Amino acid sequence: GAVVSQHPSRVICKSGTSVKIECRSLDFQATTMFWYRQFPKQSLMLMATSNEGSKATYEQGVEKDKFLINHASLTLSTLTVTSAHPEDSSFYICSARARYWDEQFFGPGTRLTVL
Amino acid sequence: GENVEQHPSTLSVQEGDSAVIKCTYSDSASNYFPWYKQELGKRPQLIIDIRSNVGEKKDQRIAVTLNKTAKHFSLHITETQPEDSAVYFCAASGDFGSKLTFGTGTRLQVTL
Numbered sequence: 337g338a339v340v341s342q343h344p345s346r347v348i349c350k351s352g353t354s355v356k357i358e359c360r361s362l363d364f365q366a367t368t369m370f371w372y373r374q375f376p377k378q379s380l381m382l383m384a385t386s387n388e389g390s391k392a393t394y395e396q397g398v399e400k401d402k403f404l405i406n407h408a409s410l411t412l413s414t415l416t417v418t419s420a421h422p423e424d425s426s427f428y429i430c431s432a433r434a435r436y437w438d439e440q441f442f443g444p445g446t447r448l449t450v451l
Numbered sequence: 452g453e454n455v456e457q458h459p460s461t462l463s464v465q466e467g468d469s470a471v472i473k474c475t476y477s478d479s480a481s482n483y484f485p486w487y488k489q490e491l492g493k494r495p496q497l498i499i500d501i502r503s504n505v506g507e508k509k510d511q512r513i514a515v516t517l518n519k520t521a522k523h524f525s526l527h528i529t530e531t532q533p534e535d536s537a538v539y540f541c542a543a544s545g546d547f548g549s550k551l552t553f554g555t556g557t558r559l560q561v562t563l
Contacts, residue, residue, distance in 0.1 A: 337497075370550065370551070378555075378556075379540060379553045379554065379555050379556050380495065380540070380553045382550055382551070382552075427492075429494060438483045438502070439485065439497060440551060442495050442496075443494060444493070444494050445493070445494055447492070
């Protein structure tokens, strides 16, 4: 299957700092990328959908000024958690899909811990 | 929007027995139904998927059935093995480009 990488895999930061997470499709052009958040023992909750070259569409309840998403190329999307607080600590997972594909391919996830 | 319900939340079976996980969806426009297996701290892995023009699909020990009229689909795992222990998620989506809505997950424990 197609390969999606995510970096960093783990980050620990102080409250108030910003953290950037990168999601890359390594062997296909990802026209759509998705960002999910997963709290312990819970399901994946979609935060936003981003299409290459256009603004991300955020799910209800997700602050777009706090979770900045950029999908500047067909192989890279970034999620920046601005002014992170302990309640933002979670497992962040991206996925990517090419045009006309049903299947999404998931990155390995980023474990964010805000102290 | 789409709502996906999943049952049971936990399931314990003995090795060699079968496991069945059921999901229902609300949006009749949904036409793609994947199932994912997620191990602790890892990414979800697609194990099988089905599209709305098919009623059943099988891949070795894993099968999925879809009832469009009733808007429900099920995952069947036969001859379970300890390595099948994980959290399983169902999901549903519509046409190309639409988002996936996940079920709440089922923690499967296969005991020796």
